[in-house]
Amino acid sequence: MNLNYKVIKKSSECSARLGEFETIYGISKTPMFMPVGTQATVKNLSPEDIISTKSDVILSNTYHLWLRPGEDIVDMHGGLHNFMNYKNGPILTDCGGFQVFSLANPKDISEEGVKFKSHINGESLFLTPEESIRVQNKLGADIIMSFDECPYYPCTFKYMENSIERTLRWAKRCKETHSKSSTQALFGIVQGGEFPELRKKSAIETVALNFDGYSIGGVSVGEDNETKYKMIDYAIPYLPEDKIRYLMGVGDPIDLIEGVIRGVDIFDCVLPTRLARHNNAFTKYGKINLRNKKYMDDLSPLDNECDCYTCKNYTKSYIRHLIVSQEMLASRLLSIHNIRFLTSLMEEIRLAIKNDNLLEFRDNYISKYKK
């Protein structure tokens, strides 16, 4: 499916671009942050909560839904949107490639596919590019991902070279398997680690397969910041101007800004929701841990300028009380705030691109934000 991605404005000072694309849910503006709902739910949040965060696209995961409840059950509901009652915006499914990184052993990866042991019951599983696409076709997300290997970091040049070549062959198989190209956009994924020539090769050859958009994967897997930004720089020049660029798994506020400056359009990350469950809130001055005793009598909201439901209605003191009392509302309120914090940051970024002052915005932001 053609998302009709359009560049509205290119920054005059960096590679950032303001853009939009189209689905049956309407126009989506980029740069954008997408919250993650692995198991067809953004953990702790109802669809109404998600909408209140002004999110647009949300993510779900092929591997997890394949295992449970199974793609047929989702299909019986008429697809993911109906299954999880998210009607506000598009859904993107990740392909299961990250689970190759987090759950499978390198020795279990073959040309044909990846051998897994189910994290639920230990059952032996085999995921192939064809199976990933077949499952994603049934899940019915608006944007689906080509099945890739997300290699361990660090890995050798030789391992990475073999890996990207195999991922390219998998990408071709994914394209050939994709049976719903009229309703689902299929993105290819660029790998190559920290090796410039491999990022270049992976990008050029993935683009040659002509996907509906392109992801940069294998980032935020343990590398330092400098390396992380280089990985983006090595790939971006070879990605077409007229297609969406998606940096997978990145969601730290500074990383979002740096990614946009380098030409990235969309991001996803578990960080806002995971940090929320672990009692942390994003603020303009860095993240804070609400379990800390100093918030016991703090009557201020998480962030004075934030317009989220949580900040409009609750004090830090109350949220700390919920955390100490192990009440589940704490992680819900923090999830709402953290996601809204990032969608709000993306609004500011879009405005800065429009005003051609994104680099100044970045410098001001970093000077306040303690990473």
Place this chain on the structure above:
RNA sequence: GCCUGAUUAGCUCAGUGGUAGAGCAAACGGCUGUUAACCGUUGGGUCGGAGGUUCGAGUCCUUUAUCAGGCG
């Protein structure tokens, strides 16, 4: 009044002669395409009191206090 049992970290409890421990709680840290409401670090004890035996006692003995049962 007599008999038994208990008393060790804030709490619940291990530790039966050889350098005082765990879980929880507390304080704090980490988290980047979710195997994570998770993981980690740190602080915290005259072992109820007083005597005694012993090279050495949380541990054995005497005594005492408190608590819980049982019998009168």
